[in-house]
Amino acid sequence: MIELREVSKRLGGRQILDGMTLAVPKGMNFVLMGPSGSGKSVTLKHVIGILRPDSGSVQVDGQEVPAMGRTQLMALRRRMGYLFQNGALINWLSVEDNVALPLREHGRLGRDETRDRVHEVLRMVRMDHAAAQYPPSISGGMRLRTGLARALVTKPEYVLYDEPNAGLDPIISKQIHELIVEVRDQLGVTGLIVTHSRACAVQCGDRIGILDQGRLGIEGTVDELVHSEHPLARAFLHGGTD
Amino acid sequence: MSVLTAVGRQLGARIDAAGYVVDLLLRSGLALHRLPRRIRFTLDMAFNAGVRSLPVTLVVAAFAGAILAMQTGIELRRFGDTAILGTITALSMCREMGPFITGVILAATVGSSMAAEVGTMNVSDEVAALEVMSVDPVDYLVVPRVVALAVMCPTLTVLSNLVGIYGGSVIAEHNLGVSPDLYWISAREALTSSGTALPKEVYVGLFKAVVFGIAVSIVSCASGLRASGGALGVGLAVQAAVRNSVILIIVLGFIVTWFFYFLAG
Numbered sequence: 488m489i490e491l492r493e494v495s496k497r498l499g500g501r502q503i504l505d506g507m508t509l510a511v512p513k514g515m516n517f518v519l520m521g522p523s524g525s526g527k528s529v530t531l532k533h534v535i536g537i538l539r540p541d542s543g544s545v546q547v548d549g550q551e552v553p554a555m556g557r558t559q560l561m562a563l564r565r566r567m568g569y570l571f572q573n574g575a576l577i578n579w580l581s582v583e584d585n586v587a588l589p590l591r592e593h594g595r596l597g598r599d600e601t602r603d604r605v606h607e608v609l610r611m612v613r614m615d616h617a618a619a620q621y622p623p624s625i626s627g628g629m630r631l632r633t634g635l636a637r638a639l640v641t642k643p644e645y646v647l648y649d650e651p652n653a654g655l656d657p658i659i660s661k662q663i664h665e666l667i668v669e670v671r672d673q674l675g676v677t678g679l680i681v682t683h684s685r686a687c688a689v690q691c692g693d694r695i696g697i698l699d700q701g702r703l704g705i706e707g708t709v710d711e712l713v714h715s716e717h718p719l720a721r722a723f724l725h726g727g728t729d
Numbered sequence: 730m731s732v733l734t735a736v737g738r739q740l741g742a743r744i745d746a747a748g749y750v751v752d753l754l755l756r757s758g759l760a761l762h763r764l765p766r767r768i769r770f771t772l773d774m775a776f777n778a779g780v781r782s783l784p785v786t787l788v789v790a791a792f793a794g795a796i797l798a799m800q801t802g803i804e805l806r807r808f809g810d811t812a813i814l815g816t817i818t819a820l821s822m823c824r825e826m827g828p829f830i831t832g833v834i835l836a837a838t839v840g841s842s843m844a845a846e847v848g849t850m851n852v853s854d855e856v857a858a859l860e861v862m863s864v865d866p867v868d869y870l871v872v873p874r875v876v877a878l879a880v881m882c883p884t885l886t887v888l889s890n891l892v893g894i895y896g897g898s899v900i901a902e903h904n905l906g907v908s909p910d911l912y913w914i915s916a917r918e919a920l921t922s923s924g925t926a927l928p929k930e931v932y933v934g935l936f937k938a939v940v941f942g943i944a945v946s947i948v949s950c951a952s953g954l955r956a957s958g959g960a961l962g963v964g965l966a967v968q969a970a971v972r973n974s975v976i977l978i979i980v981l982g983f984i985v986t987w988f989f990y991f992l993a994g
Contacts, residue, residue: 535861561863575858577850589862592869637862 488512489534489645489679494543495701496529503529505701507543511694513644516671516678518688518709520723521698527681530698531647534679535569536560547645565593568638568646568676572653574630576622576637582629583609583618586636608636612666628659635666639674646670648680652687664690685724689713697723746969750951753867757875757947760868767873774877779885782838786831786885787892793826794818794893795900802905811907815915818897819890823920824930827890829982831882832941836974839881840949843874844970847953848963856954866954875946882942883935890934933989940981945974 489511496504503526511517519527532538533545536552545552547563555563576585586605590596596604609615612632622630631651638646651667652660664687670676671691680691688695689709696706697719704719705712712720764771798818805811847870850856859866894916901907920928927935949970956966 532857537857537860564861564863567861569858569861571854571858573853575854577855577858588864592862592864 488546488548489517489677490544490546491530491533492544492546494530494533494540494545496526496533496538496540498529502701504533504540504543507698507702509696509703509706511677511679513677514671514675515693516667516680516691518680518682518692518695519698520682520688520695523683525698526701527698528649531569531649531679531681534647535564535567565589565641566644568635568641568643570631570634570638570646570648570651572650573627574622574634576630576633578622580621581618582614582620582622582625582633585622585633586640588637589641604640605636608640609633611639611669612636613662626659628655628662631655631663632666635663635670639670639676642674643676645677645679648678648682650682651680652682652684657686660684660686661690663687667691683723688724695724746951746955749955750947753871753951753954754943754947756867757872760865760872761876763868764872764876767869771873771876774873775881778835778839778877778881781842782831782834782881782885783888785838786834786889789830789834790822790827790889790893791896793830794822794896797821797826797893798897798900799904802901802907806905811901811905812911813915814897814901814905814907815894815912815917816919818901818912819894819916819919820930822890822893822897823928823934824986825934825982827886827893828882828934828937828941829978830893831886831889831938832945832978832982833975835878835882835885835942836945836949836971836978839878840945840974841967841971843946843949844952844956844967845963847871847950848956848966849953851954851956852959852962871947871950871954874950875943878942878946879939880942882945883938886935886938890931929989933985936989937982937985940985941978944977944981948974948977 491507491509494504494507495502507526507530509530519530521527529538533540534547534552536555539553550563552563577588580588583605586609587601590601590604606615606618609618612635614629614632614636617625617629648667652663655663667678667680668691671678678691680687682688692709694706694708695712696703698704699719705715705717707715713724798814801817802811802814805814850870856866859869898909898912901912902909920931952966952970952973956962
């Protein structure tokens, strides 16, 4: 379980998080919405230990993340995947090598096992055909799917998705949403998804929380929020398809 | 905001940046033992650095040697002592000009490219992606670049020295009337008369080149790793990398010369 309690964080002279409290139970996709600059990505970076809170508590499975040393943090990160907005692939590595990177760096598998595991996740995200290609020559959707494969290759318990459909057309976005749901349902992975997209929230989420002034302004199941008259819910979840 | 506050802030930012460079240097030193895992990447980096900067280094070195011979020769001719032109050109190239020229050109070509590469990776979350995969960016990105330049800078310096001395010989022969034999004999004697395997001028020059290679790569990577704010931030990082590298090359060049010729004798 991912748990944030009363987390506050000030960055660049601005209060980004101000008493943020959030709980993501295991096996669930939790969608975090909010305006640009409201602290959604900052929340993810606290969970993975890239940022430390000024005050408050960030826990994963009962372990306090900010208190972790380097070794503990590395161990935690091996249990987590992180899908960045644009995939954040290394440009000089092929799709296959990008996905293999975390396995090779930590030397946990032999060469053949690594290759098998890499192709297994590439097949899952429908990228097996492009394994030899390089990031600059593939589309945004393919980069995201490769990023997702890289996040999944270590068999994580949690995946943090940072704007998984930013800049994608609705068809490719839908494919990404289906993959996120598949990851939860078939692999039992817990997801924390940061998005602006109503479609992403409704299709991928079990619960939705909407950030307002550095903390959750409203939280509930997808059904509750879609039908809520709360101004935040109306602003983010009512209306068009996206 | 008062002037004093603004100056204080600027000073604080500079000290912070300098501290980051020193920290990165130390962390790179501590991560050196993992270099064998990155040997292929390091060799690629070294090859690229060499290929990218070799033509311009050689052209500049040839002209620097020629200028050196010309300027010195004009004065020596007044005293009728052009016989020592080869000695002066060879010593100046090996001790100062060769490493300096190579360092500055590496800063402008390879250092700027390093800052741009690492900076772009930083602003597009690739460095953060390495961190969340528990891959140390210093070990993965910085150490291979530092080792590549620490090897390539002295290698290019040797070539610069040779080409610079040759550039001087052309001027000596055609403009100052010094016979090629005399020029090359005096140059060779200057570089072999110390009785040691490597004359002091050569090893001090090569040591400087290693220091410059490390300085350029660390400063460039540090600028890239601190880049923020998209393309504009990357541009500023490149600018800072080249500016700070050139300043460091001049300051470190002075310190190394002072150390070997005045402090250590």
